[in-house]
Amino acid sequence: MIYADLIMQSRPWEQLMAARQSDRLAHAYLFHGPPGVGKEAHAIELAAVVNCKRPQTTGACGTCDSCRKMATLQHPDVQIVVPLPRRNPIGKSDPPLKALKPVDIEELALQLGRKGSDPYAKIALDGAQSILINSVRELRRLAALKSAEGGRRVILIFDAERLNHPGPAAANALLKLLEEPPPDTVIVLVTARPNLLLETLRSRCVALYFPALAADEAASYLTGKFGVDRETAMMVVQATAGNLQLARSLLASNPDGNLTRLVDELLEGLLQPRPQKWQQLVADLVGMNRQNKAELGFRLHLLQLWLRDLMLLAQVDAAAGLVFEERRDELLAQLAGFPQAEWGMATGFVEDALSMLERNINPTLVFTNMFLDIRQAMRGREPAGAGVLVQVGHAV
Numbered sequence: 001m002i003y004a005d006l007i008m009q010s011r012p013w014e015q016l017m018a019a020r021q022s023d024r025l026a027h028a029y030l031f032h033g034p035p036g037v038g039k040e041a042h043a044i045e046l047a048a049v050v051n052c053k054r055p056q057t058t059g060a061c062g063t064c065d066s067c068r069k070m071a072t073l074q075h076p077d078v079q080i081v082v083p084l085p086r087r088n089p090i091g092k093s094d095p096p097l098k099a100l101k102p103v104d105i106e107e108l109a110l111q112l113g114r115k116g117s118d119p120y121a122k123i124a125l126d127g128a129q130s131i132l133i134n135s136v137r138e139l140r141r142l143a144a145l146k147s148a149e150g151g152r153r154v155i156l157i158f159d160a161e162r163l164n165h166p167g168p169a170a171a172n173a174l175l176k177l178l179e180e181p182p183p184d185t186v187i188v189l190v191t192a193r194p195n196l197l198l199e200t201l202r203s204r205c206v207a208l209y210f211p212a213l214a215a216d217e218a219a220s221y222l223t224g225k226f227g228v229d230r231e232t233a234m235m236v237v238q239a240t241a242g243n244l245q246l247a248r249s250l251l252a253s254n255p256d257g258n259l260t261r262l263v264d265e266l267l268e269g270l271l272q273p274r275p276q277k278w279q280q281l282v283a284d285l286v287g288m289n290r291q292n293k294a295e296l297g298f299r300l301h302l303l304q305l306w307l308r309d310l311m312l313l314a315q316v317d318a319a320a321g322l323v324f325e326e327r328r329d330e331l332l333a334q335l336a337g338f339p340q341a342e343w344g345m346a347t348g349f350v351e352d353a354l355s356m357l358e359r360n361i362n363p364t365l366v367f368t369n370m371f372l373d374i375r376q377a378m379r380g381r382e383p384a385g386a387g388v389l390v391q392v393g394h395a396v
């Protein structure tokens with residue numbers, strides 16, 4: 001294998017290896033599934049094994065000439081296509097890199113290098129929204145040539161839904177390639193959002209689903225990689241729905257591993273009787289939504305997990321499987337403070353907020369409503385007018 005620490009997705013991978021051994025690999029695959037579960041890295045492993053000089057039943061040898069080139073993502077027969085920014089105007093027959101400034105090209109090389117050694121790294125250039133039609137035109141030019149090393153040509157298209165952005169020009173150009181697949185070529189489209197691809201493209205690919213990773217496996221990866229304790233790792237895995245790419249960037253930006261303090265700020269705002277305090281928190285969240293959506297989503301998921309723990313504890317005194325097990329005493333104290341609370345409902349309001357943000361609804365409105373709704377749910381079946389929280393609610 002090329003990667004030492006890729007968590008193998010045995011189901012799609014075994015299917016690919018069986019097809020390879022019986023020489024029945026398809027011309028085109030669509031790797032889809034949730035983000036951060038290793039789809040791109042599996043595509044790279046596939047490219048490696050079909051060109052490997054000493055392939056094994058489980059994958060590439062990792063040491064031959066071809067594998068060594070693959071490990072730096074500089075194999076002459078393997079093309080990797082990613083979205084690129086368009087900094088310069090380019091002509092119809094120009095190579096795609098002509099759209100970039102030298103600094104972008106350097107950055108791209110750097111990120112490709114990182115991807116070669118790190119299966120969950122993401123190649124993402126600033127301002128890269130689209131897969132350029134010039135990238136697809138270049139593929140078609142190259143596909144017409146013989147492979148450089150006598151193996152198979154492999155084309156990997158990451159963030160493939162970006163073929164369709166802003167218009168379908170690049171997707172249509174690729175369609176022509178798929179309609180008349182060049183011999184000895186495997187094309188892999190990788191995306192977490194297959195519904196955004198043209199149906200005509202999708203229907204020409206063999207679809208392979210890469211499911212969410214088992215929480216245990218993902219947590220072991222994080223403890224090994226970041227040295228965080230098991231509890232923190234599990235919490236991050238749950239709050240990111242097993243998206244390792246996201247989990248890693250969150251751990252990297254919170255190196256002390258003290259992630260529970262992130263939920264504390266939210267809780268404090270939630271429990272605050274003075275409106276100025278939590279209005280400030282709403283403003284902070286709006287700012288974070290603008291600057292760092294990933295971190296915002298992570299914090300809201302943490303809040304959701306906290307509320308879910310409260311819900312579990314409210315149902316069963318000795319509830320097991322709490323995410324914030326080590327803070328059980330605090331959870332119990334909160335539970336006692338809000339005896340009428342509808343914690344399940346409160347959890348749902350965080351989910352609602354997340355989905356409204358995705359639909360681009362005004363964030364100030366979303367967060368204000370989320371806080372008011374959660375507070376209302378915490379008040380639960382108490383008669384209206386009881387307690388400070390109601391007055392705060394009416395003050396807005």
Ligand SMILES: [Zn+2]
Nearest residue numbers: 052061064067
């Ligand atoms: Zn090899």
